[in-house]
Amino acid sequence: MKFLQSLENVATPANGWATTAGAIVSPAFFYLYGTNRQDILIVLFFMIALDWITGISAAKKNQSYSSDYGISRIPRTLFLFALPAVGNMLDRVMGTPGFLFYGVTFGLIYHTWTSLTANAHRAGWPMPKSIENLVGSEIKAKAERAARKEYK
Incomplete structure (x- = not known):
């Protein structure tokens, strides 16, 4: 139960946007510059x-x-x-x-x-x-x- 309460600070809209931006930018970065x-x-x-x-x-x-x-x-x-x-x-x-x-x-x-x-x-x-x-x-x-x- 305590574990689930600690996730409230992780699952925020700001973190969701940051994760989405990273998921979009990372493949583009690797495409442009290589791995x-x-x-x-x-x-x-x-x-x-x-x-x-x-x-x-x-x-x-x-x-x-x-x-x-x-x-x-x-x-x-x-x-x-x-x-x-x-x-x-x-x-x-x-x-x-x-x-x-x-x-x-x-x-x-x-x-x-x-x-x-x-x-x-x-x-x-x-x-x-x-x-x-x-x-x-x-x-x-x-x-x-x-x-x-x-x-x-």
Whole structure:
């Protein structure tokens, strides 16, 4: 009897909606990105989030941030999330087991790492000199765009 009473907190409309959303989103997610690829996608999503955080910090420090800049980042981010899905679907069509998916995803991770590292440097956050040297051209390009107030 006590067990059934404890289910009152579990069987709520909110939990029902969450379960329904999960049942709909999960198959779509696996269709778009493939199975057993959650770890690499979490790395990509986390790197994109860090890029946003460091980019905002750098732009605020340089007073180069505008609402147009922030709004324009949303379609870019959606595009970055869509590219691995396109790679996965092309892999399925061509019969290659993850070749394009992983190539695109690792390329995006490297690109995003370069961007977030350059943003962190512009924000004045400490980092090893060897890392600064690796992304020197990106740091220079971002600094030039910020100076022109054309940061994109």
